[in-house]
Amino acid sequence: MALKPESTAPFHSVQYALRVLEAVSKHGGGVTDAQIARETGLPTVHLSSLLLMLHREGYVEQVTGGAYIVGDSLVLLGSGATRREALQAKLQQTLDHLRDSVGAAVYISRYIDGEIRVTEVADGPLTPAVNEWVDFRSAAHASAIGKCLLTQLDQNGRRDHLSRHKTARLTSKTITNERVLFSTLDSQPATVPMLDLQEYALGTVCAAVPLTAGSTVGCLALSLPVEHAHRLRAAADALNRRAAPMVLSLAL
Template sequence: MNSEPGPDVGAPTGPHGGVQSVDRALAVLEILARTGHAGVSEIAEELGIHKSTASRLLGSLVSREMVHQNSERGKYQLGFGILRLAGSIPGRLSLVREARPVLESLADEFKETVNLAVLRSNYAVNVDQAMGPATLATYDWVGSLTPLHATSSGKVLLAALTAADRDRILKETGLPARTPRTITSRKKLEHQLLNVVRNGYAMVHEEFEIGLTAVAVPVFNHVGLVIGALSISGPAFRFEPEAVPGAVETLKEAGLLTSAKMGYTRR
């Protein structure tokens, strides 16, 4: 017995039909982006529409070069039209611009210094900063080069590198002690980095500067690569992120929000 929906169940009707078609066309693109390729039947089944409707959607996307049909297997995949659209984005999304509201929100909520850092020339470079209204901090970290092994942002960036890139950088920079609490053992550092990946954040207690505690989370781009780190830092005597209910989770969500602004889709 035929279990497919009746004829043209998926066909748009009424005043909202056009919007429904757009929504379904975008859903088709998302399916192909996720799976790499799919046939008419697979797409129809996932969207819960008739095969004839899925075929019309694909035909329209093919005509716009958003989708390409592999002639050998009859499967569909994303087309070069997608690249044209992506290439039309002016330059690339500005991480600093997109992250700015998030930095300000975190600084206002936690009343501490919030920084955005990226990897540059073997160091974590702070490219933006926001300060809470009651913070005692007055130091401007923007433009500062900070060691990867001794800072929360640096550890987030280090943890995201391939083993080969991490090995190269650490051989070039070494693991100099900034304070008595700095991790200078490569074995201990690698263990910490595994925890960073597992937990989704990095924390340092007076490793970079005596009296300074910091916690950082990654920021991802549209293909899931770490392109930056969001951190909150404050005096050790009053700032203990793990002791504040929901603080680490709030920072993680802020990192994901910034990532979403850069095109990242949460897995």
């Protein structure tokens, strides 16, 4: 699998969060935000938002006097034999919460051994998952998940994938021209969610954002029925904000 050079770097916010967790872990009796700021060199404003996220996700806890200690999530994710089960439970819990907060089915997908794999899904009666009428592995050019994963590959990686999975026309909106597809992928800003506006299936709109931790190529995605398309932008922005905690779980 060929990655873009820059795609192997985790989000800056995740790098900063790891520095904060390292500082907290060194102080078993608790450490203040002022001390964390001194040890990490992070600006107070940036540190405050990170601590809020880490507290919300259970990575740190706040004790009497305002000091921070290691939280249950960090203890579980670092506990060897139970790490896999704890990570799975943490990801599913976060996905379930995200599903309920944005009112959409949500997914985690990874690019593994040259194929697209949807590894986690959170859906429900009011937030049904998209009907996989064409195998996602064969629809990278049309789905938000697939296009988001392809943006994280270099040109050779993309060509290799499309040599095995042709760009079939799934709807009238599907991009089937490889040159146009690659140009679209290259022009996609890294901080903007990738959208699928009925390119994969009529009646469904989707959004996806990268989940890049080390050499892992992945994405966080959501789907909505087209009658809720007016909510897609706000839901995609919420998806983007929630990506960092998931990358953090994968990076620990």
